[in-house]
Every structure is written in structure tokens, then in C-alpha cells.
Amino acid sequence: MTPEQAKIVQNARKYADERAKGYREQALKLYPWICGRCAREFNHANLRELTVHHRDHNHDNNPQDGSNWELLCLYCHDNEHQKQIEAVYGGSAGTTGPAAATHNPFANLKERMNKK
Template sequence: MAIRRRGGLNHSKLDQVVANARRDKEEREKGYRERALKMYPWVCGRCTREFNQQSLHELTVHHRNHNHDDNPLDGSNWELLCLYCHDDEHSRYNNAGLYGDDRPGNGTGTTHKAFAGLEALLKKA
């Protein structure tokens, strides 16, 4: 896209566009995604799919505690996940909030024991 004025290019306007683009790039690189991509290998932390420069847009930064404002410099709240695993993680998180967490060991599983008392019945027989 050339920026023109009558009689030719408007070089000062073009220089400003380029300067703004460079500044925006530097700001993005300070962001957590760019820091995470520099810190970690380009591999999904769940499915272990590897990424290259062409497919890197499919690799996302997941906040382990689901707080996007928690971005420690050491990256301890981040993990790189592909789009599919990231979507699955957030779906699980949302479902746990809606329906409760039913993973073993959290105390919210079923309490009915289908075979309770079976041993006593077998001893009587």
C-alpha cells in the first residue's frame, strides 16, 4: 500500500507508518505470547505436536490458573498448547464450573456402593 500525495510519495507519512509498525512489533515482543515462544520449545504441552514458523499461529499460550493478568517473568503460569488442546482445556474448565469437578480424589464423585454388602451375602450362601 503506497501512501501518495499529489506529485509522488509522502515520505514523512511513510516513515511514520514504518516507525509505528516497528514500535508495535517491539511492544508485542514484550507481551507474554512472544516471551513464552522464546522461552519454550514450539511443542504442544498436551498432544506433543511440533510447530514451525508456518504453523506457529496454531500454537497458543495457556494460562495454567486461567488468569490472563498473571504473567510472571519466569513463565511459570504458561504452557504452550495447540488450538485444539487449548480449546479442550477451556471446555473442561468451563464444564467443571458448571457441573462440578468429577476427577478422582476431589470428594465430589458418587457415594453409592453398588456391591456394598455383597461379601456378607456370599458368606450366608
């Protein structure tokens, strides 16, 4: 990585951290420290595992009333983003994965049972 690229990455990380701290701190003041999906409760000891999810997936959309945020635990947050990825790519197999199964093992079951 060139020095210029390293500087760009460093600045991007710094900006992301500052942005995240701003809306994270606001969300933690607005909402109870409970995951919005699984209802797991958090305290100061495990608060780092509670994340702020942007409902519209736009991290720059941070209204002061918190209407675009919800608090999710790490696991539920990952699951939420996985659901979005699967929706975009047509399900968990994706568009480039194997084709749907077409074989039906029970197709001629009635005929097989009548052969006895």
C-alpha cells in the same frame, strides 16, 4: 453501538493484543514450540496455531519466568477451557440440562429370562 462504546471496544482489543503479544513472545522464547498436551511440533509456517495457555486462567498473571504459561495447540487449548467450563457447571450436561437417566433397561432381565 455508540461512538463511546466503539472506542471502549477498540481500546480493549488493542490492550488485549498488546498484552498477548508481550507474554506470547516471551513464552515462545522460553519453551520449545511443542504442544504441552498432544506433543504436536510447530515451526514458523504453523506457529500461529500454537497458543499460550494461562494455567491459573488469569491473563494478567504473567510472571517473567513463564511459570503460569504453557504452550498448547488450538485444539488442546479449546479442550482445556471446555474442561474448566464443564467443571464449573457440573459436567458436560451442565446444571440446566436434562436430568440424568434413571431408566434401567436391564432392571428385570432375570425375571424376563426365567419366563421362557
